[in-house]
Amino acid sequence: MATIELRDVEKIFGDNHAVKPMNLTIKDGEFICLLGPSGCGKTTTLRMISGLEAVTSGTILLDGRNVTWRHPSDRDIAFVFQLYALYPHMTVRDNISFPLRAEGMKREEIDIRIGEVVDILRIHHLLKYKPGKLSGGDQQRVALARALVRRPSAFLMDEPLGALDAELRETMRAEIKALHHAQNATTVYVTHDQIEAMALSDRIVVMSAAEVQQVGTPAEVYYEPANLFVARFIGSPGMNLIDGQLDGDLIRFPGNDSTMAVPAHFRVPLLAALDKGDDVVVGFRPEAAAISDDSTMAGEVYAVDMHGGYKLLHVNLGTATDPVIVHLRADRLASHPMGSSLRFTADPAMLRFFDPKTGRAISPSETAPVQTQPVEVTA
Amino acid sequence: MSDFYETGPSKPVTESIRVDKVSPRSRRIHSLRAIVVIALAIFLLIPIFIMAMTAFKTRSDVVSSPPKTVFEPTLEGFVFLFTERAIITPGRITKLQEAAESGDLGLFDRIALKSGQEITGPSDYVTRLKNSLIIAGVSTLLSVILGFFAAYAFSRFNVPGKDDLMFFILSTRMLPAVVVTIPLFLMYRQLGLHDTHIGMILLYTVFNLSLAVWLLKGFIDEIPTEYEEAALVDGYTRMQAIRKIVLPQAMTGIAATAVFCLIFAWNEYAFALMLTSNTARTAPPSIATMLGRGGIEWSAIAAGSLGFLIPVVIVVFLLRDYLLRGVTFGAVRK
Numbered sequence: 001m002a003t004i005e006l007r008d009v010e011k012i013f014g015d016n017h018a019v020k021p022m023n024l025t026i027k028d029g030e031f032i033c034l035l036g037p038s039g040c041g042k043t044t045t046l047r048m049i050s051g052l053e054a055v056t057s058g059t060i061l062l063d064g065r066n067v068t069w070r071h072p073s074d075r076d077i078a079f080v081f082q083l084y085a086l087y088p089h090m091t092v093r094d095n096i097s098f099p100l101r102a103e104g105m106k107r108e109e110i111d112i113r114i115g116e117v118v119d120i121l122r123i124h125h126l127l128k129y130k131p132g133k134l135s136g137g138d139q140q141r142v143a144l145a146r147a148l149v150r151r152p153s154a155f156l157m158d159e160p161l162g163a164l165d166a167e168l169r170e171t172m173r174a175e176i177k178a179l180h181h182a183q184n185a186t187t188v189y190v191t192h193d194q195i196e197a198m199a200l201s202d203r204i205v206v207m208s209a210a211e212v213q214q215v216g217t218p219a220e221v222y223y224e225p226a227n228l229f230v231a232r233f234i235g236s237p238g239m240n241l242i243d244g245q246l247d248g249d250l251i252r253f254p255g256n257d258s259t260m261a262v263p264a265h266f267r268v269p270l271l272a273a274l275d276k277g278d279d280v281v282v283g284f285r286p287e288a289a290a291i292s293d294d295s296t297m298a299g300e301v302y303a304v305d306m307h308g309g310y311k312l313l314h315v316n317l318g319t320a321t322d323p324v325i326v327h328l329r330a331d332r333l334a335s336h337p338m339g340s341s342l343r344f345t346a347d348p349a350m351l352r353f354f355d356p357k358t359g360r361a362i363s364p365s366e367t368a369p370v371q372t373q374p375v376e377v378t379a
Numbered sequence: 380m381s382d383f384y385e386t387g388p389s390k391p392v393t394e395s396i397r398v399d400k401v402s403p404r405s406r407r408i409h410s411l412r413a414i415v416v417i418a419l420a421i422f423l424l425i426p427i428f429i430m431a432m433t434a435f436k437t438r439s440d441v442v443s444s445p446p447k448t449v450f451e452p453t454l455e456g457f458v459f460l461f462t463e464r465a466i467i468t469p470g471r472i473t474k475l476q477e478a479a480e481s482g483d484l485g486l487f488d489r490i491a492l493k494s495g496q497e498i499t500g501p502s503d504y505v506t507r508l509k510n511s512l513i514i515a516g517v518s519t520l521l522s523v524i525l526g527f528f529a530a531y532a533f534s535r536f537n538v539p540g541k542d543d544l545m546f547f548i549l550s551t552r553m554l555p556a557v558v559v560t561i562p563l564f565l566m567y568r569q570l571g572l573h574d575t576h577i578g579m580i581l582l583y584t585v586f587n588l589s590l591a592v593w594l595l596k597g598f599i600d601e602i603p604t605e606y607e608e609a610a611l612v613d614g615y616t617r618m619q620a621i622r623k624i625v626l627p628q629a630m631t632g633i634a635a636t637a638v639f640c641l642i643f644a645w646n647e648y649a650f651a652l653m654l655t656s657n658t659a660r661t662a663p664p665s666i667a668t669m670l671g672r673g674g675i676e677w678s679a680i681a682a683g684s685l686g687f688l689i690p691v692v693i694v695v696f697l698l699r700d701y702l703l704r705g706v707t708f709g710a711v712r713k
């Protein structure tokens with residue numbers, strides 16, 4: 001097993017800056033997700049680690065060894081491709097043994113190794129088939145087996161579940177998690193699906209526009225987004241972000257008589273970062289809202305989505321012509337007809353503030369109250 | 380007819396078909412089309428039928444007018460084609476007659492006595508057929524091998540001026556053969572390539588290479604690069620990845636390309652006529668020159684053409700599925 005270290009790793013394709021200088025240290029046995037919208041450079045980063053893409057500048061260390069200019073086969077890493085890349089003209093057995101045969105391993109030893117991985121992934125019955133005959137989930141298991149059989153020092157996975165349907169994706173996600181738990185191998189996993197990233201990772205690297213936006217545990221990127229992009233991107237729907245103005249201990253919202261009290265732990269940092277009357281972006285998660293008639297925030301119900309376990313309300317804080325929509329989570333039995341008025345407040349512990357000029361989050365003065373509530377994210 | 384729009388078809392629809400194709404009218408048009416296609420196919424096959432019949436006719440049947448459709452088949456044409464014959468001298472005839480009376484006459488002698496001709500050895504056509512096989516076979520092999528590597532490079536690497544180069548390769552096909560025959564003839568005479576196997580192999584390889592590169596590039600483009608990348612990560616070199624991953628998957632494309640190259644090299648007439656005279660002469664021009672000696676041997680010509688068709692027909696029949704992919708540059712998925 002191994003640590004992976006990226007030092008100022010950068011990639012330029014012609015005029016296109018695909019990955020801006022990036023620093024990242026991945027600990028031994030850690031499960032890291034590179035998360036971001038398509039075209040953000042996450043796959044390019046993964047391909048640079050594998051050696052399938054040469055870096056423009058920077059250094060890649062694998063277990064302290066500089067592998068920046070090493071051949072892909074010389075890095076002792078396994079790559080799982082989005083479309084599995086199982087060789088269609090070979091049987092499953094030949095596919096799995098393919099990397100071992102490259103090493104010139106003896107037949108008996110190959111059989112032992114194959115036996116081990118098919119046990120782990122429960123694919124004995126598939127060995128004699130060609131990949132084309134298998135279902136998507138089984139193909140993915142075979143692809144994982146082919147990666148696993150080498151006992152590499154690290155796994156790189158490029159959206160391995162992207163081609164599966166939703167139900168199977170959930171099953172395979174659990175399998176990958178169990179596999180990682182058992183093997184404890186350093187894994188770098190690329191995905192654009194934040195649910196996958198939240199569910200699997202020890203740490204998430206959120207990327208956008210060729211840059212790392214935030215590196216943190218799933219809870220950190222969810223509750224303490226470093227900037228507006230992460231706040232919007234993580235969670236579905238993302239964090240509610242409302243433009244307000246700082247007025248002493250209150251935030252006022254132009255064009256609306258709503259106000260919000262600045263929580264105690266944000267008073268000093270907000271005044272340090274902003275002047276009175278400055279614009280500020282207030283952020284809170286839908287589940288941080290509490291609906292009650294004596295609250296300070298007012299809006300009109302614009303739409304209601306029934307999610308089964310709860311209702312998601314789209315509430316307009318602005319006007320019909322200039323809407324400001326926030327999403328609130330409400331009890332599944334509560335009745336909120338469309339067009340009705342509504343008052344709510346947000347849990348002060350879950351409030352976040354952003355400087356609209358830089359887009360960055362303003363940190364609270366002391367550590368934020370610990371969240372005990374489990375993360376609930378729904379597609 | 381108008382009932383159809385009210386009540387639908389008389390039989391339940393159990394196939395995947397658009398609703399307007401179910402109406403009796405479009406069904407009729409559909410069968411009409413099939414009839415036209417079949418009629419056209421029969422019409423186009425008529426010359427082949429006539430050729431095949433002529434090949435089995437006797438000399439007198441060939442020239443009879445109106446042409447005979449019912450006749451006694453004979454292999455005379457094939458004998459004329461493959462053998463060199465001499466008219467039997469009167470002395471030999473008397474000897475054969477004597478032998479016939481005593482009853483110990485072999486099969487060949489009996490034929491010789493009946494026709495007044497004797498087989499003296501195989502005809503030139505046999506060597507020419509062999510030339511055709513060697514030249515077409517080797518040039519096809521070379522075109523496919525060279526074409527595969529060129530196509531791979533064009534498909535996978537950033538070759539500078541890729542599009543221009545690909546167009547240039549295609550443009551070698553744009554000149555009609557007649558235009559380049561004379562310069563080629565002069566060049567070949569200077570280089571000592573005239574009437575040599577190597578000369579013809581080179582020529583056909585060069586001609587087929589453009590087709591091979593274009594066709595194979597289409598097929599290789601279809602093979603995802605992930606396969607090779609997976610092999611690279613799994614510890615293989617690029618050449619190993621090509622051999623173990625790309626080559627097996629490009630097999631259908633290679634087969635289709637080989638058929639096209641083989642058909643061209645096998646059928647080529649104009650260059651063979653100009654650039655060969657004896658040692659490297661291929662079959663197509665020699666069939667035509669058979670017209671000459673002692674009257675037109677129509678049955679021999681027909682037999683030669685028929686025999687010449689057979690290898691190509693067999694190859695095409697065996698590889699017919701790949702051919703469809705070949706003409707569509709690999710766009711049809713099986």
